[in-house]
Amino acid sequence: MNEQYPALLVVVPLxxxxxxxxxxxxxxxxxxxxAVAALGMAAWSAVGLLLRVLDEGVIVYKLGGWSPPMxxxxxxxxxxxLVLPVVxxxxxxxxxxxxxxxxxxxxxxxxxxxxxxxxxxTGLLGIVVTGDAFNLYVLxxxxxxxxxxxxAMGEERAPLATLNYLYMGTIGACFYLLGVGYLYIVTGSxxxxxxARLLPPLYxxxxxxxxFIICMVGVWxxxxxxxxxxxxxxxYTYANSAASSLIAPLVTKVMVYVMIRLMLTIFTxxxxxxxxxxxxAVVWLAVIAIVMGAVLALAExxxxxxxxxxxxxEVGYMxxxxxxxxxxxxxxxxxxxxxxxxxxxxxxxxxxxxxYKVKGYAFEDLKGLFRKMPFxxxxxxxxxxxxxxxxxxxxxxxxxxxxxxxxxxxxxxFMAALIFSSLVSVVLFFRVFEICFYxxxxxxxxxxxxxxxxxxxxxxxxxxxLVVAVILILVGLYTGDIVNHVIQFAIPEAMV
Amino acid sequence: xxxxxxxxxxxxxxLLIYAAADFPAWSDPASPASTYLSPHFIExxxxxxxxxxxxxxxxxxxxxxxxxxxxxxxxxxxxxxxxLLRISRREEEEPETRYYRHVLTGVTIQLKEGYKIxxxxxxxxxxxxxxxxxxxxxxxxxxxxxxxQLFALYVIAHGHHSPxxxxxxxxxxxxxxxxxxxxHDLRTAVRRMSEKLxxxxxxxxxxxxxxxxxxxxxxxxxxxxxxxxAEVLHVDPITARSHGILIVEIGVGIAVMATMIWIYNxxxxxxxxxxxx
Amino acid sequence: MTDxxxxxxxxxxxxxxxxxxxIGLYAMIAKNNLVKKIVGMNIFQTAIILFYVSIGVKKGxxxxxxxxxxxxxxHHVVHAVDYINPLPHVLMLTAIVVxxxxxxxxLALAIRIYNNYNTLEEDEILAQIREK
Numbered sequence: 001m002n003e004q005y006p007a008l009l010v011v012v013p014l015x016x017x018x019x020x021x022x023x024x025x026x027x028x029x030x031x032x033x034x035a036v037a038a039l040g041m042a043a044w045s046a047v048g049l050l051l052r053v054l055d056e057g058v059i060v061y062k063l064g065g066w067s068p069p070m071x072x073x074x075x076x077x078x079x080x081x082l083v084l085p086v087v088x089x090x091x092x093x094x095x096x097x098x099x100x101x102x103x104x105x106x107x108x109x110x111x112x113x114x115x116x117x118x119x120x121x122t123g124l125l126g127i128v129v130t131g132d133a134f135n136l137y138v139l140x141x142x143x144x145x146x147x148x149x150x151x152a153m154g155e156e157r158a159p160l161a162t163l164n165y166l167y168m169g170t171i172g173a174c175f176y177l178l179g180v181g182y183l184y185i186v187t188g189s190x191x192x193x194x195x196a197r198l199l200p201p202l203y204x205x206x207x208x209x210x211x212f213i214i215c216m217v218g219v220w221x222x223x224x225x226x227x228x229x230x231x232x233x234x235x236y237t238y239a240n241s242a243a244s245s246l247i248a249p250l251v252t253k254v255m256v257y258v259m260i261r262l263m264l265t266i267f268t269x270x271x272x273x274x275x276x277x278x279x280x281a282v283v284w285l286a287v288i289a290i291v292m293g294a295v296l297a298l299a300e301x302x303x304x305x306x307x308x309x310x311x312x313x314e315v316g317y318m319x320x321x322x323x324x325x326x327x328x329x330x331x332x333x334x335x336x337x338x339x340x341x342x343x344x345x346x347x348x349x350x351x352x353x354x355x356y357k358v359k360g361y362a363f364e365d366l367k368g369l370f371r372k373m374p375f376x377x378x379x380x381x382x383x384x385x386x387x388x389x390x391x392x393x394x395x396x397x398x399x400x401x402x403x404x405x406x407x408x409x410x411x412x413x414f415m416a417a418l419i420f421s422s423l424v425s426v427v428l429f430f431r432v433f434e435i436c437f438y439x440x441x442x443x444x445x446x447x448x449x450x451x452x453x454x455x456x457x458x459x460x461x462x463x464x465x466l467v468v469a470v471i472l473i474l475v476g477l478y479t480g481d482i483v484n485h486v487i488q489f490a491i492p493e494a495m496v
Numbered sequence: 497x498x499x500x501x502x503x504x505x506x507x508x509x510x511l512l513i514y515a516a517a518d519f520p521a522w523s524d525p526a527s528p529a530s531t532y533l534s535p536h537f538i539e540x541x542x543x544x545x546x547x548x549x550x551x552x553x554x555x556x557x558x559x560x561x562x563x564x565x566x567x568x569x570x571x572x573x574x575x576x577x578x579x580l581l582r583i584s585r586r587e588e589e590e591p592e593t594r595y596y597r598h599v600l601t602g603v604t605i606q607l608k609e610g611y612k613i614x615x616x617x618x619x620x621x622x623x624x625x626x627x628x629x630x631x632x633x634x635x636x637x638x639x640x641x642x643x644x645q646l647f648a649l650y651v652i653a654h655g656h657h658s659p660x661x662x663x664x665x666x667x668x669x670x671x672x673x674x675x676x677x678x679x680h681d682l683r684t685a686v687r688r689m690s691e692k693l694x695x696x697x698x699x700x701x702x703x704x705x706x707x708x709x710x711x712x713x714x715x716x717x718x719x720x721x722x723x724x725x726a727e728v729l730h731v732d733p734i735t736a737r738s739h740g741i742l743i744v745e746i747g748v749g750i751a752v753m754a755t756m757i758w759i760y761n762x763x764x765x766x767x768x769x770x771x772x773x
Numbered sequence: 774m775t776d777x778x779x780x781x782x783x784x785x786x787x788x789x790x791x792x793x794x795x796i797g798l799y800a801m802i803a804k805n806n807l808v809k810k811i812v813g814m815n816i817f818q819t820a821i822i823l824f825y826v827s828i829g830v831k832k833g834x835x836x837x838x839x840x841x842x843x844x845x846x847x848h849h850v851v852h853a854v855d856y857i858n859p860l861p862h863v864l865m866l867t868a869i870v871v872x873x874x875x876x877x878x879x880l881a882l883a884i885r886i887y888n889n890y891n892t893l894e895e896d897e898i899l900a901q902i903r904e905k
Contacts, residue, residue: 007709007719014568015706021575021699025692063561065721069533072561108584112575119572126565134864138565141871142572148878149576152885159580159885160898166879167801170814177868178821184861185519185828188532210515501802509795516791521783523830525854530831534860535853542839542851550837550859551866559863566867573874577881658838663866759877766884 002048006061006074009045009084010126013038017118024111031114032099038118039092042125046084053081054485060131068131069191075131078490079264079334082482083128083257086338090249090345091121097349097464098242101356105240106153113150117246120146124254133180133266134190136258137173140222144169147251150243151235161234168221168231175218182211183266192266199267203275212267212276219262223255223315226289233296233308241352244304248311249344253337256318260333263322269495273325283411286320289313290417294424304351304361306428307344310387313421314340320414321402329405330491331483336398338482339386342475343395346383346468350376353457353465369436372455375462377436382469384429386476389422394476401483545737552655556662556741560720563744564705567751571702574755578695581767597622621683623770629680637679644672652749656738662745666701666752673757682765685757691769694758701751705744712740786827794820807886807893811879818872822865829861837862 016038023030052059053076061074076084095117106113123143130136148169152162184190186207187198202208217228224232232252236244263272273279293313300306318340321333351361353376358365370377386395399418406415456462475482520527537554547553555563594607596619604622605613613619645668652665677685709720717724722740723733731739761769781788793816800813837859839851883893890898 004713004719007713011706011710011713011719014564015703015710018571018699018703018706022696025695062718063720064557065718065723066558070536071558109579109582112579115575116572116579119568119575122568132562134559134867135562135565138562138569138867138871141875142565142569145569145576145874145878146572148882149572149579152580152882156889157902159882159889160902163807163879163882163886166875166882167810167814170875171798171801171817174818174821178824181821181825181828182515185527185529188528188530188534190860190864205518207515207518210511213511498803501799504802505795505799508798509791512791512794513788516784516787519784519787521780522786522827523832525831525833527828529828529861530858534858537859538837538853538856539851548839550839550856551862554859554863555866562863562867566870569871569874573877576878580878580881580885659836663870763877763880763884766888 002052003061005045005049005052006059006076006129007063009042009049009088009129010122012041012045013118013122013125017115017122020118021111021115024109024115028110031110035095035114035118036092039088039095039121042121043085043088043092046088046125049076050081050085050486052076053078069189069194072130072132072135073191074129075193076129078486078488079261080128080257082334082486082490083254083337084125086341087124087128087250087254088121090341091117091124091246093464093468094242094246094249094345094349097461098245098352099460100458101240101352101461102242104356105242113153113242116146116149117242120150120246124250127254128257131192132190133183133192133195134177137177137180140173140176140258143251143254144173144222147243147247151239151247153243154239156238157234158238161231161238165231165235168228172218172221175214175221177218179211179215179218182207182214186211192261195266196268199271203271208267208271209276212262212271215262216259219255219259220319223252223259223319224312225315225319226285226292226312229289229293229312229315232312233305236308236311237302237305241348241355245345245348245352248308248348249341252311252315253318253341253344256315256322256333256337259319260322260330260337264330264490264492269325269492273495279323279325280411282323283320283414286316286323287413287417289316290320290421294421297428298424302362303354303366303432304348306432307347307351310347310425310428311344314344314387317399317402317418317421320411320417321405324402324405324409324411324414325495326405326409327491327495328401328408330495331487332398332401332403332405334487334490335401335479335483339394339398339472339475342468342472343383343386343393346379346465346472347387349461349465349468350380350383353461356457356461357455363432363435366432366436370433372453373457374454375456375466379465379469381433382472384425384432386472388425388429392476393472394479395472397476397479544734545741546734547656547738547741549656549658549661551659552661552741552745556744557722557737560709560741560744563748564702564709564720567702567705567748570755571698571751574695574698574758577759577762581762583767591624593624595622595624595626596620597626602628620687623681623683625770626681633679637675641672641676644675645669648672648749648753652745653742655745656742662748663752665745666749667756669749669753670756670760673753674760677760677764682761682769686761686769689757691758691761694754694761697754698751698758701747701749701754704747704750708740708743708747786830787824790820790824790827793823805895807883807895808880811876811883814879815872815876818868818875822868822872825861825865825868829858831857 016034020031020034059076063072120143123139126139127136148162148166152159183195186202187195189195221228236248290313293309297306297309318333318336321329386393389396389399403415537550541550541553545553545557592609597604648665648668651660655661712721712724713719715724722737725740726733726736729736729739797813797817801810804810834857837856890901
């Protein structure tokens with residue numbers, strides 16, 4: 001069974017999605033256990049794969065028994081070996097935490113919801129694990145379509161926000177597909193490693209340059225990199241909390257992974273940083289993304305929307321780090337994929353708990369929450385610390401690598417933007433804490449019921465949240481190991 | 497917005513034209529796309545999979561994994577449309593007066609809330625906006641639909657030797673039921689193919705595909721490596737690939753048919769399952 | 774000059790796909806009606822399908838279905854030059870399906886929006902949102 005992990009990782013969630021879909025029509029109570037078992041199995045396979053990669057190096061899995069470039073192959077190396085467990089564990093914890101919320105919101109559509117949830121995770125895992133450029137597009141569309149379905153079920157404005165996301169997402173995916181077509185027309189291959197082997201003599205060709213730019217723009221659209229971010233805040237804010245706390249941590253991060261995969265594996269660092277002279281321009285864009293994300297977050301009076309702008313700023317961190325063109329910057333970017341997925345999950349799960357109890361997430365709804373929901377707010381403090389970058393939470397370490405990378409490549413503006421956004425995050429979160437802490441009674445204008453005591457969300461929601469908070473600190477403490485044993489090998493040696 | 501749109505279009509178009517300068521000319525037999533992988537597919541398909549239709553062989557075998565997800569894409573679209581649109585019984589307000597039509601005589605009766613008719617096959621429920629379907633259209637479609645379906649089965653089964661396969665056949669099958677819904681009304685079509693049946697068939701179709709792959713995995717070969725089926729089917733591994741392709745094509749056909757109908761039902765009636773369109 | 778003209782003619786398939794794609798993109802950005810945008814999106818996707826399929830064409834070759842598949846000539850030698858490239862066709866089957874699926878989901882969303890606001894014109898919807 002050991003050598004079948006790459007297939008199981010994707011196939012188990014897919015098959016269970018089908019089972020859940022049927023179970024939704026027969027016996028609704030079966031849906032949740034099947035979904036949890038499937039994601040547990042996927043997480044198990046992902047961790048098993050990471051351990052095998054640490055042991056043996058790159059794993060190649062030939063689907064259908066056809067060797068690449070004829071057939072489709074999976075390549076699991078240090079880069080996706082690290083991202084896979086993150087994706088599967090985030091999805092699993094979020095599913096467990098949101099069981100109650102899902103049953104409360106969609107009593108009649110539990111089956112379809114879990115089906116879409118599992119298909120979305122299948123798509124995301126497939127994107128990360130695949131070694132075929134076209135296969136990635138198909139999986140991208142699965143993740144996107146199911147994502148539209150999940151996001152559109154929410155408040156009144158959710159369908160419109162999602163339709164805008166659909167337009168942007170389709171343009172992004174089509175640009176990626178067109179870029180792959182350009183690579184196909186000049187190389188005749190679709191396998192990532194094979195394309196990388198065939199490309200070097202063609203580095204001067206217009207087509208390769210255009211393919212790179214088109215793929216990048218497509219991926220940036222999907223990850224909401226600053227000028228292309230307009231769809232993200234509304235789509236994530238108005239969605240139901242189970243969907244937004246799955247999609248906000250994972251989709252943008254997986255797209256950053258795709259960008260790094262394109263840069264490192266398909267086009268190689270030599271082309272991206274030596275042949276092209278784009279890296280300064282992109283780092284500047286990232287600087288603008290970070291600053292604008294922080295400023296727009298500051299303008300919000302609404303916790304969930306504020307967090308979505310923080311997601312936009314964080315995308316700027318990762319894109320900028322990856323484009324700094326040195327080892328530290330890339331290390332920071334890859335490490336930040338892991339950290340940001342976890343901390344975004346943490347804060348969005350907090351919002352989920354608040355919505356479950358208070359039915360709102362505007363700042364006025366948050367009054368007195370430290371007293372009412374101490375565990376949830378404790379987790380929010382940890383998540384906020386991590387986003388601000390306070391040691392020993394994990395956010396500090398990736399920021400540290402990014403700053404070191406910025407200094408050694410001479411991009412002081414990027415460093416300044418990072419520090420600026422950290423300071424803004426301090427303001428953002430302490431403003432929230434102040435509202436939650438110092439104004440203990442939300443209705444002191446003559447209402448008689450004073451809910452003075454604790455009114456925490458159900459245990460099944462709080463425990464996964466606390467687990468995430470603990471993981472945030474643990475990942476911070478073991479950052480050195482992650483960097484030295486995994487990320488070091490994920491970055492090609494040509495990159496200094 | 498128009499000016500911004502124009503600027504974006506001009507810039508993108510310029511980039512694409514710039515890229516096209518290096519492209520091989522149209523129908524150039526020496527282009528990399530035609531000389532790198534495609535000769536292998538064209539020359540070896542027959543001996544490696546024993547399927548003369550190369551597109552089918554590449555679709556369902558060499559790149560069968562893509563196709564499995566392609567089927568999953570259409571399945572997820574069906575689930576999304578249902579999830580977004582279907583109005584559940586709890587939310588749906590039952591109209592105060594319901595209409596029933598006696599099938600044999602065509603007499604329509606009106607029932608006020610609280611009244612029921614004895615359960616029998618003689619009456620069918622109709623909507624307030626119901627109009628009798630035109631005789632010519634109704635009869636024409638009734639004659640046409642069986643042939644459409646027969647043709648669909650031929651397209652699925654003959655995908656190995658001629659243009660066709662699961663997707664094409666599945667769409668034609670789905671279209672035959674949609675034709676029934678258009679020429680009669682949605683309730684008639686749903687009576688033939690109930691909602692639950694459609695929903696389950698979608699999943700079953702994809703399950704046949706993914707399950708065949710998983711079966712190969714259980715038989716100690718890689719996922720979707722149909723040659724593993726040789727043991728089960730008692731044929732040589734090359735023929736087993738051909739049979740494997742047929743099995744997954746049938747799965748695809750079922751999934752596509754059911755999803756097409758399911759999407760049509762939900763979108764055309766906005767999730768109410770009353771008079772379509 | 775004749776060189777330029779012959780290059781332009783030799784690559785006419787690319788100019789067609791670029792034109793179509795830009796029409797679709799413009800419609801998606803500039804149109805006000807949500808369904809028109811969906812139509813634009815479909816044109817955009819179709820342009821890419823046209824691009825891929827045109828890569829597969831080969832002069833003097835026929836459709837990629839072997840003529841002597843079974844029967845007495847079954848071991849007839851197959852020459853790659855006689856058949857067009859099958860791979861782009863396979864890829865585009867996938868892209869067509871994705872296009873249909875996206876269209877279905879987009880229409881479902883448009884119906885939801887229409888139920889909420891009773892209009893599909895984007896500016897009217899935004900005006901309604903601002904009023905609230």
